[in-house]
Amino acid sequence: MLNGEKRIQKPLRWAMVGGGRTSQVGYKHRTGALRDNTAFTLVAGAFDIDAQRGRDFGENLGVDANRCYSDYKTMFAEEAKREDGIEVVSIATPNSTHYEICKEALNAGLHVICEKPLFFTSDEVREVKALADEKGKIIGVTYGFSGSQILLQARKMIENGELGDIRLVKLHYTHGFHADAAEKENSAAKWRVDPKISGPSYVLGDLSTHTYYISQLLLPTMKVEKLMCDRQSFIKSRAPLEDNAHVIMHYDNGAVGTMWVSAVDAGCHMSQGVRIVGTKASIEWRDSCPNQLHFEEQGKPNQVLFRGMPYLYEEALAEERLGALHEEGLSESWANIYLKFAIAIDAQNRGDKEFLKTFVYPDINAGLEGVRWIENCVRSANEGSVWVDFK
Template identity: 70%
Template sequence: MLNGEKKIARPFRWAMVGGGRTAGVGYKHRTGALRDNTAFQLVAGAFDIDPVRGEDFGVNVGVDESRCYPDYKTMFTEEVKREDGIEAVSIATPNGTHYEITKAALEAGLHVVCEKPLFFTVAEAQEIKELAEEKGKIVGVTYGFSGNQMMLQMRAMVEQGKIGDIRIVELQYTHGFNATDKADAISEAQKWRVDPKIAGPSFVLGDLSTHTYYMSQLIMPNMKISKLLCDRQSIVGSRAPLEDNAFVLMHYENGAVGRLWTSSVDAGCMDGHRIRIVGSKASLEWWDSKPNELRYEVQGEPAQTLIRAMPYLDESCLADERLGALHQEGLSDAWANIYLKFAVAMDAKNRGDEETLKNLVYPDINAGLEGIRWIENCVRSADAGAAWVEFE
């Protein structure tokens, strides 16, 4: 169980690029990183493309005015001069800026936590992976939902053979908040998400379903895709060529089949984030609206609902427990879990502790790279007329 005691010698001096007053995701980063105040301390930031607004925001979240910078380049240049300069940075900016900021941060000697999708291409991710290895730094990716401890319970049950051989993988991440083009016109965050120059080659495949794809890989680390078919649509035509709805069929190397539906035009849907893994003996199902529960259905037996924090769960799951079974945990706790693991990974990297790094389950540079690979294959299939493609 986690109770706020320190996991590392001291918290990392931490900064943010982006994530200011008008950002949709910045608060999630801060609540995640600062939940365990033994992991990170926010000491600097380049919070906004508008430096005046960014400085005002930074001061209002407790950052010294002198360390609220107009842009990330200035911040990296100035902070490296300080004895108490930043050691890690989180990047909460539009997709098209991730590569250049991550590269600059690594070259400045910083550990990095970056929003997803990590970059536009696998080639960029490979380059950054090599740079991170050269610099001895960690690059983490904020697949925030993956910090939900029931993901580790599912992983343990798969590894222990509790559901038998995996046959079917059913994934869904949908909502209805973009069912019309209204948000595209009034929301700054939504405007860039449907601009290929900023968002990259996809909208909902990258913005939503990379979360779910990584979670499926976390649960089933030995399941590899052999080929897939992606059919994507711009239901709201003004979003073309980017999709606001997509279906992906997947064949796995072990013979299993999978299906994913992702959409931001699922009108009326508040939370369509589900994962179902079907095996030869039983099935597991998790739904984000009930994140503290895991459905376990054994063929021929009554269905069971496993509850977070109960002693019958696997030790790997219970290790991330925070509040006890009588109280509900949610997305903020999931973000706190992955940020704590980012800190443990950074500390282990600094100390050369490869054993800790090998056994730590968290969304690292490889997870980000595989998410990009999955998107690239989906786009390649869709652009070929929804054709089956070998997974490359």
């Protein structure tokens, strides 16, 4: 159980690029990183493209005004001169900026935590992965839903064969908040439908990469061999970027998967779900009820497994914070992945490569798989919604 005691020798000196007053994700990063104040300490930031607004915001967070910088390049250069300079930086900026900021951070000797999708192309990810290896630095990717502990129960049940052989993988992440042209009034929505900033996709990159990573977390030995993607721009001004897509996947073990991703699912507030079907049983998880795992065994009464209960596997209890009956949500999920980032960075700093071989967290390899997913979905859709090999 986690109770706030330190898991690493001392908190990591942490900064943010982006995540300022108008950011949709900045607060999620800070609640995650600072939930256990023994993991990270926010000491600097280039919080906003508007330097004065970013400085004012940083000061209101308690950051020294002298360490609230006008841009990330200045921050990296100035912090490198300090004995107490930053050790890790989170990148919470639009997609088109990730690649350059990440390279600059690595060359400045920093570990990196980055929003998803990492970059526009898998070649860019491979290049940066090689640079991170050269510099001996960790890159974490904020698949923020994946820290829900009950998912580790599902992973262990699948590993133990409790579902039998996996046949079907059913994934979805939908909402209706962009069922109209919300980007006309909302600047945070506007850049997401601009291919110069968002990249080659909208909902496939912005939403489905979360759920695709969760499927990889639960099914680490199963690989997609080929897929077919059909995508639509129901708000015509969003073309060529999609606001809705359906994907069919064939896995290397013979299983079949589906993904429905949408920002035009009018009235939907249930968001994200994963259902895994085996020869003996099925499991289902939804982010609207993140403390529950539905287990349905053929010929037996259905069960609902609850987070924090002693009947769960040890893996699902290791990050318990509040105890059973007290509901945890997205903030705790972010806290769990940020704590894992801290533990991974600490292990890397100590040279503990054996530990990192088996430590499970959303790392750069997970980021690479997310970008590959987007590339293959877009390629299939652009070629007329045809089957393509998963390259």
